[in-house]
Amino acid sequence: MIRLESIGKSFGRVRAVDGLSLHINAGEVFGLLGPNGAGKTTTISIATGLLAPDEGTARVHGHDPRLAGARRAIGVAPQSLALYDELTGRENLDFFAAIYNLHGSERAERVQEALTLVTLVDRQHDRVQGYSGGMKRRLNLAAAVLHRPAVVFMDEPTAGVDPHARHAIFEIVGTLKSRGCTVVYSTHYMEEAERLCDRVAIIDAGKVLAIDTVAGLLGRYGGQSVLEFSRDGEGGRVERVESADPIAALTQAAAGGRLQSARIHGPTLESVFLTLTGRSPRD
Amino acid sequence: MHQIWALARKDLLLLCRDKSGLFFTFVFPIGFALFFGMIFGGSGPGSARIAIAVVDADKSEQSGRFVQRLTDAEQLTIHTPPVPGEGGAGVEALEWARKLVLSRAVVAYVYIQPGFGKAQEEMFFGGQGQVQVGADPSKKAERGMLEGILQQHVYAGLGDAMAKPEQGRRKAQKAMEMARQSKDLSPADRLVFETFFGALDVFLARAERAGQVEKKAAEGDEKPSASARGFAFAPVAITFADVQPSRTGPCNAFAVSFPQGLVWGVMGTAMGFAVSFIGERRSGVFARLACAPMPPWRLIAGKALACMLTIVFAMCLMLSMSAALGVRLGNWPTLVVGGGVVAFAFVGIMAIISVFAPTERAATGLGWAVMMVLAFIGGAAVPTFVMPGWMQTISNISPMAWALACLEGGVWRGSTIGEIAKPLVALGTLGVLGLGVAVAWLRHVR
Ligand SMILES: Nc1ncnc2c1ncn2[C@@H]1O[C@H](COP(=O)(O)OP(=O)(O)O)[C@@H](O)[C@H]1O
Ligand SMILES: [Mg+2]
Numbered sequence: 014m015i016r017l018e019s020i021g022k023s024f025g026r027v028r029a030v031d032g033l034s035l036h037i038n039a040g041e042v043f044g045l046l047g048p049n050g051a052g053k054t055t056t057i058s059i060a061t062g063l064l065a066p067d068e069g070t071a072r073v074h075g076h077d078p079r080l081a082g083a084r085r086a087i088g089v090a091p092q093s094l095a096l097y098d099e100l101t102g103r104e105n106l107d108f109f110a111a112i113y114n115l116h117g118s119e120r121a122e123r124v125q126e127a128l129t130l131v132t133l134v135d136r137q138h139d140r141v142q143g144y145s146g147g148m149k150r151r152l153n154l155a156a157a158v159l160h161r162p163a164v165v166f167m168d169e170p171t172a173g174v175d176p177h178a179r180h181a182i183f184e185i186v187g188t189l190k191s192r193g194c195t196v197v198y199s200t201h202y203m204e205e206a207e208r209l210c211d212r213v214a215i216i217d218a219g220k221v222l223a224i225d226t227v228a229g230l231l232g233r234y235g236g237q238s239v240l241e242f243s244r245d246g247e248g249g250r251v252e253r254v255e256s257a258d259p260i261a262a263l264t265q266a267a268a269g270g271r272l273q274s275a276r277i278h279g280p281t282l283e284s285v286f287l288t289l290t291g292r293s294p295r296d
Numbered sequence: 297m298h299q300i301w302a303l304a305r306k307d308l309l310l311l312c313r314d315k316s317g318l319f320f321t322f323v324f325p326i327g328f329a330l331f332f333g334m335i336f337g338g339s340g341p342g343s344a345r346i347a348i349a350v351v352d353a354d355k356s357e358q359s360g361r362f363v364q365r366l367t368d369a370e371q372l373t374i375h376t377p378p379v380p381g382e383g384g385a386g387v388e389a390l391e392w393a394r395k396l397v398l399s400r401a402v403v404a405y406v407y408i409q410p411g412f413g414k415a416q417e418e419m420f421f422g423g424q425g426q427v428q429v430g431a432d433p434s435k436k437a438e439r440g441m442l443e444g445i446l447q448q449h450v451y452a453g454l455g456d457a458m459a460k461p462e463q464g465r466r467k468a469q470k471a472m473e474m475a476r477q478s479k480d481l482s483p484a485d486r487l488v489f490e491t492f493f494g495a496l497d498v499f500l501a502r503a504e505r506a507g508q509v510e511k512k513a514a515e516g517d518e519k520p521s522a523s524a525r526g527f528a529f530a531p532v533a534i535t536f537a538d539v540q541p542s543r544t545g546p547c548n549a550f551a552v553s554f555p556q557g558l559v560w561g562v563m564g565t566a567m568g569f570a571v572s573f574i575g576e577r578r579s580g581v582f583a584r585l586a587c588a589p590m591p592p593w594r595l596i597a598g599k600a601l602a603c604m605l606t607i608v609f610a611m612c613l614m615l616s617m618s619a620a621l622g623v624r625l626g627n628w629p630t631l632v633v634g635g636g637v638v639a640f641a642f643v644g645i646m647a648i649i650s651v652f653a654p655t656e657r658a659a660t661g662l663g664w665a666v667m668m669v670l671a672f673i674g675g676a677a678v679p680t681f682v683m684p685g686w687m688q689t690i691s692n693i694s695p696m697a698w699a700l701a702c703l704e705g706g707v708w709r710g711s712t713i714g715e716i717a718k719p720l721v722a723l724g725t726l727g728v729l730g731l732g733v734a735v736a737w738l739r740h741v742r
Contacts, residue, residue, distance in 0.1 A: 061583075091583040093578075093580040100310065108306045109588075113588060113589070114299070
């Protein structure tokens with residue numbers, strides 16, 4: 014579906030993308046996970062044909078994404094909102110639909126469909142400047158799917174939204190996936206990638222450090238689980254045990270006395286990132 | 297085409313939602329034109345002082361007093377010949393006055409013909425001073441007003457008794473009655489008074505009758521016969537000579553200020569669209585549009601179409617407004633072609649600024665700085681003919697000057713399209729270059 018081969022892109026002396034390769038399959042939700050400045054936006058810009066790579070090739074459906082054939086298959090929800098604040102939600106969608114050569118009743122239908130997908134039917138006639146951050150993000154997504162693209166790129170779609178609105182966006186991703194749409198989801202939130210993505214590429218400093226399913230990444234780089242427990246008669250002291258098999262460790266702990274509390278912390282993508290880079294993704 | 301129209305429609309919709317944008321596109325240029333038109337013209341509605349040239353070829357005591365009364369009249373601004381001519385120089389002075397009218401420096405000239413004073417002395421015996429008024433025949437309002445003012449001052453010179461014969465008669469009869477009844481007067485003195493006031497009464501009675509005849513004549517169209525007039529109570533005859541100014545001067549101050557206001561308006565509109573394009577570049581909108589199945593030139597074309605439509609609309613608005621203020625639009629084909637090419641050139645300038653300025657702030661700052669300088673040397677702020685010579689030379693290379701040449705050519709210079717060919721070509725080239733460079737840059741960024 015999408016193939017990026019040894020892509021490189023520099024802005025002056027900044028090497029934004031450095032020999033990056035990705036193969037994304039049709040129908041999957043693919044995560045681009047990395048801290049700010051990792052090169053996610055630049056990668057998406059190249060994959061959508063907005064930027065030409067300095068080195069390497071990008072292909073969508075086998076076409077150069079800068080050509081019209083590939084473009085019709087691509088929908089983009091850019092990181093910086095692609096909306097006109099002074100227009101209403103509906104006027105925005107009407108405009109972008111016209112740009113995608115949708116006219117007449119077909120356009121009206123698609124706009125309605127997109128508004129329904131992002132649950133903004135009630136507010137469609139309000140100006141975007143009056144929308145909350147979450148509503149703007151949702152409208153930004155709606156504008157990306159008007160032409161029913163085969164692949165939708167979402168660049169940090171939850172930037173600056175509250176947990177409730179974030180949940181609404183997760184649902185939209187789920188709906189698109191159920192319709193067979195390929196989703197490329199960039200984020201610096203580990204838990205979002207963990208929760209949404211079939212496969213994740215961990216990116217840092219313009220390079221792909223690892224690509225796998227979430228379970229695969231956790232298994233390979235997540236390290237050991239941590240068991241925390243406390244027992245009767247030990248004055249509430251909490252013990253920590255690292256183990257590859259936390260259930261076995263728990264059984265062992267229970268054998269030593271009556272358990273007062275016990276918690277197992279499985280490996281997270283955060284620990285995967287820590288293993289891969291030697292630093293926390295929040296640094 | 298659908299895509300270009302969708303882009304343009306979106307921009308027009310955005311403009312309609314943007315109050316300050318609307319202000320700078322439509323209100324500011326009109327305000328500019330009105331303000332400077334009033335300042336330079338001093339002939340805004342309400343402040344009607346008519347400028348006239350007065351040539352006194354009679355040089356008598358009476359004509360001198362007449363000129364003095366005109367000079368004192370508050371409705372008039374008087375210009376007199378620089379060198380008071382003697383004898384034959386009267387012809388030169390008349391030529392001087394005609395030129396002032398031709399150049400529209402004054403509305404009319406007033407030529408007091410030789411014999412004016414003598415005729416006034418003999419007015420009771422049919423003498424009639426001759427005053428010629430030379431004015432643009434199309435300026436009917438000014439002509440009518442001027443005639444009224446002149447009449448008023450002719451009669452003012454004759455005093456109350458003459459101006460209002462009935463009142464004079466009543467006074468004369470009363471004085472005669474008093475003289476008759478007076479016990480103090482000697483019979484000889486009484487005879488003198490009675491004879492004098494009696495004669496005055498008879499004279500005024502004729503004047504009254506003459507006035508009624510004149511009035512009737514004025515209401516009907518027939519001329520009073522010589523006998524009916526008897527004593528013609530029109531001591532000064534005012535005749536009109538048509539002086540048709542050539543089409544080389546602006547017909548009023550608004551004819552000058554409106555093309556200038558237009559240039560400012562066009563500039564403001566171009567800047568507004570450039571800023572909106574930069575806003576799109578900096579927000580995600582550009583990313584989305586650039587990823588759409590659409591070649592980059594259409595992005596520019598949509599913006600250019602919206603900009604062009606707005607400019608043309610603003611032009612139509614301003615031109616109809618200037619027409620309402622009495623500006624006679626000199627040459628329609630020139631105006632249409634010139635206006636179109638000016639709009640196109642500024643669309644090109646807009647395109648260049650919109651792709652090269654890194655931020656909206658940079659665009660507004662830089663754009664206005666450059667445009668202000670160009671505008672000043674180009675004559676959009678100060679008319680070029682008041683500039684020092686070296687500055688006029690520089691102003692020839694400013695797009696503002698070309699734009700002004702086209703617009704003024706259509707508004708008041710009455711230029712043909714051939715006469716403004718040079719600025720037309722220069723502006724057209726600028727427009728093509730601007731759009732071309734902008735499209736090339738967008739391609740390159742890809
Ligand atoms: N247009 C640009 N000009 C200069 N530097 C850029 C530009 N875009 C991105 N960069 C730099 O490239 C690096 C990667 O940026 P980006 O792809 O936006 O990262 P991410 O989206 O993962 O936060 C950053 O160091 C950023 O500063
Ligand atoms: Mg980014």
